[in-house]
Amino acid sequence: MNKGRVTVVDIARAAGVSKSTVSLVLQASPLVNEATRAKVNAVIRELGYVYNRGAANLRQSASSRIIGIIVNDLTNSFFAELAVGMDMVMQSAGYVQFLSNSGESVDRQREVIASMREHGIAGLILSPARGTEAADLKQLTASGIPVVAVVRNVVGAKVSSLFSDNYAGAKDAVRHLISLGHRRIAFLGGIPNTTVFAERVEGWRDALAEAGLDAPDALVIGTTASRAGGVAAIERALLLPGQPTAALCFNDAAAFGVCDGLRAGGKEPGRDFGVVGFDDVIEAETAVPALTTVSVDPQGMGRRAAQLLLKQINAGRVEPEAIVSSVRLVVRQSCGAGQKTKRMSA
Known part of the structure; x- marks a missing residue:
């Protein structure tokens, strides 16, 4: 079977039905009996097929110009600045970004990833929700869609990563x-x-x-x-x-x-x-x-994450990289530096 993206032909072959029958199931047509519908849907789930609503339009161009960005807490200004950094790079490279906030919900994150796949994203930058597992990204990576994880790691996932020290x-x-x-x-x-x-x-x-x-x-x-x-x-x-x-x-x-x-x-x-x-x-x-x-x-981290994703998209293959960015202490007033303060003994 095709090792790239799963197609309607792949589904039809595995289910033992015609391509037109698979199309009818995808369109929720009442012309398909329930037994056949159940069999086709089972194969769709097994192979991880995603119905691409934008496929007709995307076929007219060589590749998708859409990038998915998911952060776990957009109420935190750190992630807003991170997204701004990504936008600086992606916009200049001619990509449109879909930005979503998971709110630390793995279920919400799965829904958003599925929706982004339907719209044919060329790649994904993800700040994973707490509890994200490698299995949550498996269908993306198996389809050859490059993924960059920022801020947090996803243990066992074959994706690129960018974290601070x-x-x-x-x-x-x-x-x-x-x-x-x-x-x-x-x-x-x-x-x-x-x-x-x-x-x-x-x-x-x-x-x-x-x-x-x-x-x-x-x-x-x-x-x-x-x-x-x-x-x-x-x-x-x-x-x-x-x-x-x-x-x-x-x-x-x-x-x-x-x-x-x-x-x-x-x-x-x-x-x-x-x-x-x-x-x-x-x-x-x-x-x-x-x-x-x-x-x-954070803006610099966003720019580096976007550059890392573009590198993989332009290469046409996924070769995961792990990058740890250096940090530095910026001393201002809140720590009491420069003041003689009374210290409580431990």
Whole structure:
């Protein structure tokens, strides 16, 4: 059978019916009896065939000029900036983008991928929803459609990947807080059981161990990776028997929430408590106090992801690549750098 995209002819051959019968089933025609319909649909599911609504138009051109982009949380400005970076490259290359937000729902993500396949996408850039498995991308990769995973990995999937150096970024951030005199440093925000969370916590833990400091599990407080999650995390942290004096936050959104929660509790970020974020979104520089953060350069990451996808599309074959982009700590006011602050002993 054809190793590329599954066709109506492939379905007809496997089901033992005519091509016209398969077409009638795809059109939900009442002319097909239920037994035949069930048999054809079973083969369609087995072979992973997707009815391409745009096929007639696409045949008129050499290839599709549509790119699919799916992010897991478009309410987070990091992903908006990531998408802007992709758009810069794709638009100049003459591609149209379909952008969708999975909202961390694997089911929603599957529906969107199926819809994008129907419209004949030339490739997909995906920031996977939590719980995404290799099987969720199997039909895309089996059809020869290139996929680039950004931010998060999909274990076992034969796709290209682009991630930031989460471990090194977290370690540098905690080392900086230690250099400022902090001895009890928390890790706040983010959803546990994700690769990114694990890598950043590992960097936090190893930096503390390197300085001979304790890294108790109680100081790791996972919540949603959002402003509200940051508020909830700092509220819990301030109730601990030995309060932390600083925190590395999972991302900038959580860091902004931590600053909000500190003020609500009568503490001023940057003066009474050191705060470091992760991402360096546009708002980080203009926040009050300006946010110290690990710069990932989301727009730059978006551009690199788009370039990686175009490279595969232009090559006409899928050869997965794994790229880890470097990060850097941007020191501003929220960590208390340059101030003599009172530190609580651990």
